[in-house]
Amino acid sequence: MAGEEKTKSRFDDYSIRPVPKESRYGFYNIFLVFSSVYGAIAVIWAGGALGYELTFSQAILAVISGTIVLAILGALIAAVGSYSGLSTYVMWRFPLGRWGGKIAGLLLITITTGIGWYAVETWLFGIVMSEIFPNNPFFSVGMASIWGGILMIIMTYVGYRMLSFLSYFTIPFHIWLIGIGIAIVLALKGGMPAVFAASPAHETNLLYGISSVIGLYIAGTIISPDIARFAKSPKDASTAWISHIIFLYPFLILGGVAIVLVTGSYLITNAMLDLGMGIGVLLIIVFGQFIINTDNLYSGSLSLVNLYPIRREIASIINGVIGTAIAAYIGFTAGSSIVPFENFISLLGDFLPAMGGILIADFYVVKNFLTKMRNPHERYQFMPGNIYYNLNIAGVLALALGSIVGYFVSVGIPAINSLLTGFLSYIIIYYVFIKMGRKPEIFPYVYRGGDLK
Template sequence: MAGEPRRQRRFIFDDYSIEEVPIVERYGLYNVFLTLSASFGAIAVLFAGGVLGGGLNFTNAIIAVMVGNIILSIIGALSGVIGAYSGLSTYVGWRLPFGRVGGKLLGFALITITTGIGWFAVESWFFGVVMNEIYPNNPFFSVWAAALWGGALMILSTYIGYRALSFLSYFILPQHVWLIAVGLFLAISLHGGWGAVWTAVPKSHMSLADAITATVGLYIAGSLIAPDITRFAKRPRDSVVAWVLHMFVFYPFLILGAVAIVLLTGSVIITEDMLKLGMGLGILLIIVLGQWIINTVNLYSGSLSFTNAIPIRRDYSSIIVGIIGTLLAAYWGYTAGASLAPFESFITVLGSLLPAAGGSVFAEFFIVKPYLEGVKNPFERFKLIPGKEYPELNLTGILSFAAGALAGFFLTVGIAAINAILVAFIVHVILAYAFKRTEIKYELGKYVYMGGVVK
């Protein structure tokens, strides 16, 4: 496979959904950096900056963002390097700590339902709402119609796969950086300069602990599903450098730029502030392109998870999952006024379980495989070999995930996501050691891995 020409594959749009990405299909540091930076939370980061600016002065906002960045850089680097070493998507990699059935069920519940269908639908609906606000009297831009054609564009991008994400990132990342830079320049010029930023008093109060929690919570899901992108990195160190760079260059500039604009202009909704500054076209570009790539990533991860759970090509699964999400968004738009709060609460609860899964995965890759099973070579730790038998269910992973999820929900100190990761990690290591020492059977059932065969 090493000598295979680029893209000369059975399924040109399948994106190696259930097999390792070959080296000839991988990309360098610059491409991975741009794709990560453009894919994770561009418009969400701006709105998060608005929230921080509404409750923190600029000094405390810097502290909150930097502390959150350190935490997220560690988690994303650990997660991303697993993807680069294995070449596997997040959910196929989960077959090692959870077993095939366990990985399928967790991936389907935590990603296909929450991200691929749930948040894809919410973001498509939001896209329709904003387009309708910009063009209120045009039927083509009614909420339900804009949700339909907007969702269709996002499905098309996801159908193509990583190449579409990579292509879009070359345009969307520079556009977001340029727009926030222009907004910041205008705000500073019109509202008293940098001195006004440092002395501005927020309208409300947010504790530093809550701000750090919010900063971490904004990006924790992206940190844990980073392998969906970093599996395309040529070298594992590229995935680490790309993630850390985007966390300390791209992320702080956008979120702190938004904080400064909010502190100077007064509204916690960053798009309203930019409209006040005369950036009407800029707002349209942020919404259209930002929502496009963010929701493409939502659906892309959902399609990978769906393919891992159900034997269907990834490009086909992106259409199925995307259509369900788009129809939901159009329905909400058509019924105008129906509250999304119960649905958002449901998918938020499911999504909050993701950090526990991350803790189990980290424990399996960094502790269990090298120190308890003797697999020192990191390229071999999450290696799935065609024709070899693997367990259907791994009790170590399932039980440690459950412990981490309970800790995330019920521990009242610290950051919930970090509690879930740490508890799942510790319990996974303890259980793996105990099961191996006592020779208790913890791997149930067997299946033969068939590589990239998708029926």
């Protein structure tokens, strides 16, 4: 098959077919990969941003609230990835239909994670390099974004094996990084009383902080099946997700908050330099940005392959080139200003949670109670000869409603509003269709086997 040959190579990583049992890993490997690609340097950056806007007491409440939401949401979504063995975007063909899943994957993930997050992280890499080597044109924010992006594209070319390899020594670096930073804060800046007494430079409200905490991690939560599909069991996938986010996420983000609060520095990297942590620490930060951005580009490549059957590594190059160009543009225009980063994670918190709510509603409620598919191992499986659908009206409408509510409704927490609206509206719309004697899925097709097109 010509279409199948386009997507198959030694680096394909089962981009549009289930991961076979013999290629799956246990809890420890999945935990390490989750922790490395989702819990690394971007969390420390976000902690620094929160330290600029919240008191430490407010930050604790925001992080605890956001972590609980992300732990529950991610555990449920990761389990679906292990049950199905499918990437995030292929799974979306069930609640959104084949056409809807492809379009949503392109818009929500290729743009936000595969290109958007990748561009932001590449730009942050440029900021770090410009601080390590100031007044050097080759290490300016814009130029470092360009050559750094090229190196990240090369790493992503290999795929999950590269993520797995790097994860085994990335996590200790970041735990050590924040641990040393907190120890210095306690020793030189007056201890924890000074941290709790410090006032942020630009104070905002707690609800904004909670939404930012969720927004920072929501993209990774939604795309957790891209990693969880390699888990041997749903239990391994869910436990790995909960473990990494509960034990690592609060530690890293609150460490960033504490460091920025007591130093008064706007950027976490400047704050670390102010504490005398040295260039070696910044190099560790650079390494962390490389691995998390490798995952961003990896996930975006899976989304692009789902849209059009090309080889995954070629898709990573396409996304990487676009993302690197955007990062360079931000670097040359915004320089070291952290405002684009804050705006980006806030926007993710408005839009992306709706898709998580829809997926959970479809897999755990609609498939189980409305369509009577009791066995979770069978709910998201493509079986040759079975009829599937190109469009799911319930999913598309629920996604639109959840996104609109998350963006425009100012009452409450936007990320939670988006999540609950997507979840509830999908169930209600699907139920109404059934009561009318119809299904919300339209434009049927028969799956003939082989790679999914």
